[in-house]
Amino acid sequence: MFLAIKEILHNKARYLLVVVTFVLIAYLVFFLTGLATGLARNNRNAIDALPGNYVLMSKYANKNLLSSSLTKQQVDKVANKHTAVLGQVSVVAENTSTDKKVNSNVFGINLTGKLKPTVTSGRMPRNNHEVLADDSVANEGLHKGDRITLNGSDQKYRIVGFTHDRRFYTVPVFYTTLATFRQLKYGQANVANASIVISTRPFKTIPAKTQQIDRAALINNIPGYTAETSTFALMIGSMIGIMLLIIGIFMYILTIQKISMYGVMRAQGIRTRSIIAALFWQILILAVVGVGIGAGLLGITQFILPKKMPFYANPTLFSSIAAALIVMSLVGGLFSLRRIIKVDPLAAIGGGE
Numbered sequence: 001m002f003l004a005i006k007e008i009l010h011n012k013a014r015y016l017l018v019v020v021t022f023v024l025i026a027y028l029v030f031f032l033t034g035l036a037t038g039l040a041r042n043n044r045n046a047i048d049a050l051p052g053n054y055v056l057m058s059k060y061a062n063k064n065l066l067s068s069s070l071t072k073q074q075v076d077k078v079a080n081k082h083t084a085v086l087g088q089v090s091v092v093a094e095n096t097s098t099d100k101k102v103n104s105n106v107f108g109i110n111l112t113g114k115l116k117p118t119v120t121s122g123r124m125p126r127n128n129h130e131v132l133a134d135d136s137v138a139n140e141g142l143h144k145g146d147r148i149t150l151n152g153s154d155q156k157y158r159i160v161g162f163t164h165d166r167r168f169y170t171v172p173v174f175y176t177t178l179a180t181f182r183q184l185k186y187g188q189a190n191v192a193n194a195s196i197v198i199s200t201r202p203f204k205t206i207p208a209k210t211q212q213i214d215r216a217a218l219i220n221n222i223p224g225y226t227a228e229t230s231t232f233a234l235m236i237g238s239m240i241g242i243m244l245l246i247i248g249i250f251m252y253i254l255t256i257q258k259i260s261m262y263g264v265m266r267a268q269g270i271r272t273r274s275i276i277a278a279l280f281w282q283i284l285i286l287a288v289v290g291v292g293i294g295a296g297l298l299g300i301t302q303f304i305l306p307k308k309m310p311f312y313a314n315p316t317l318f319s320s321i322a323a324a325l326i327v328m329s330l331v332g333g334l335f336s337l338r339r340i341i342k343v344d345p346l347a348a349i350g351g352g353e
Contacts, residue, residue, distance in 0.1 A: 005285065015286060018250050022290020023297070025246070026325055029239045030298045033321055036232030038310035039170070043228070044219045046107065046134075046168040051084070051114045052198040055218050059211045063221035065195060066090065066169070072192035074207040078199070084114040087181035088195045091150045093142065093174065100141035103171045106131075106150065108181020108194075115198065117175055122161025128180045128189070129155065134172035135162040139307045150174075150184055169222060170310070236321070240328050248332030251283060255336040262340060275340055280333050287329040291322050 047065075056078055061068035065088055075085060087108030094101045109115040111124055117132065122144050125132055133142065137159075142148065147156040157176070166173045179189040186193060196218075197203075203212050220226050255262075262275055295318065305311050 005281075014254070015282075018247070018286050019290045019293070021246055021250065022243075022287055022325075022329070023293045025239060025243045026291040026294030026322070027297050029236055029243075029321060029325065030294060030318060031301070032232060032236050032239070033317060034298070034302075034311045034313050035309075036229065036236065037314050037317060038312035039232070040225070040229050041165070041312050042167045042170045042310045043222050043225045044168070046105075046166045046173045047215060047219050047222075049117065049166060050086075050198050050215060052082070052200040053215050054199040054202050055213050055215060056197040056199070056203055056206070056210055057195070057213065057218075059209050063211075063213055063217055064223065065218060065221075066223065068195050070194050070197065070210065074210055075192065075194055075197055077205055077207045078197055078203050082201045083197050083199045084110065085178065085194045086115060086196050086198060087178055087185065087193075088168070089181055089185040090169070090171075091174070091184060092152070093137070093148045093150055094152070095142055095146050095148050096156075097147075098141060102137055102140040102142055104137070105168045105171060105173045106181055106184055107168075107173050107175050108178040109175060111175075111177060117163040117166055119161050120164045122159075125160055125176055128177050128183075129157055130160045131157050131174040131176045131180075132161045132163055133159050133174050134166040135164050136167065137172045138162075140172075153184070155183075240321075240324055243325055244328040244332045246332075247283065247287075247329045248335040251279065251333050252335045252339070255279070255339050259339065272341060276337065279336060279340065280330060283329050283333045284326070287326045291325050295322065 056070070056074075057063070057065070057068040058070060079085075087106075089106050089108075091104055091106050092101055093104045107115075111126075116124065119132065120135060122132070131148075142159060144159050144162060146159050148159065149156055157174075157180070159174075163175070166175075178194065182191050182193065183189040206212055265275060266272070298313070302311065302313060
């Protein structure tokens with residue numbers, strides 16, 4: 001390690017370029033990871049909050065919540081103390097006094113049942129003309145106490161409270177009664193249809209024309225979700241692979257430039273193992289410093305990003321990404337091993353290599 005640090009300090013400009021490369025790649029990977037995580041959360045966190053892992057929905061819906069609709073008879077056949085009914089409809093919420101419009105979802109629930117969300121501000125709705133909103137609507141110009149219309153309805157609904165991290169299909173969720181959901185989706189409140197039934201236990205009976213899936217399948221079939229997450233995963237994986245190649249090439253070039261020095265070291269009796277250890281200590285030090293600076297820059301960036309940008313920093317995920325970057329950098333150092341192992345002291349000193 002001493003040899004590695006001494007070499008870095010002796011050639012500051014040369015190794016500064018390597019550190020800058022680490023910083024840029026690490027920053028880009030962290031930023032893409034934050035965007036990917038934020039977009040994924042915006043698609044799914046209202047579903048993640050559901051209390052059960054088993055979902056009953058229409059068979060024709062292709063596991064897509066947006067398309068599912070269950071009849072009263074289908075719901076009644078599976079109703080018990082372990083189940084809860086959810087209705088979903090996509091809406092445009094508008095504050096007619098300010099002309100602010102927000103694409104959103106309405107989740108119709110039993111307001112005192114298992115699906116009741118945590119209220120972070122205000123209170124739960126008490127009737128069919130009140131809603132609880134995800135607090136991200138405040139970034140769109142809707143606030144607690146505002147009276148809004150849904151899908152251009154004549155009826156106005158008051159926002160009586162906020163909850164946090166409840167978005168579906170990238171847009172905020174409004175929680176209200178099942179009657180309001182049915183009025184919005186089916187045009188009348190006295191029908192008993194629902195979108196899905198959630199259960200904490202597997203369904204004992206599966207009504208005709210329905211199917212049971214788990215929550216993971218429901219999330220993976222959100223339109224565009226799988227394509228979006230797999231695209232970002234491929235981009236991030238490619239960047240980590242590029243890190244391996246770039247650092248491998250950098251260190252290989254530096255190794256070639258130092259062949260004569262390695263020859264002198266070998267002639268002085270310094271073992272090849274010590275030279276190799278110094279190489280990997282150099283890579284580790286440079287990687288840790290570069291990745292650390294990249295993470296620090298990301299932390300600063302996070303404070304200046306617009307609130308509407310779907311960015312989320314997951315410490316556990318970022319730690320794993322940082323570890324992967326450092327490990328790939330060390331793997332890149334393997335490219336130089338053959339040159340070091342085959343150093344001939346006499347040839348190196350004499351300029352034969």
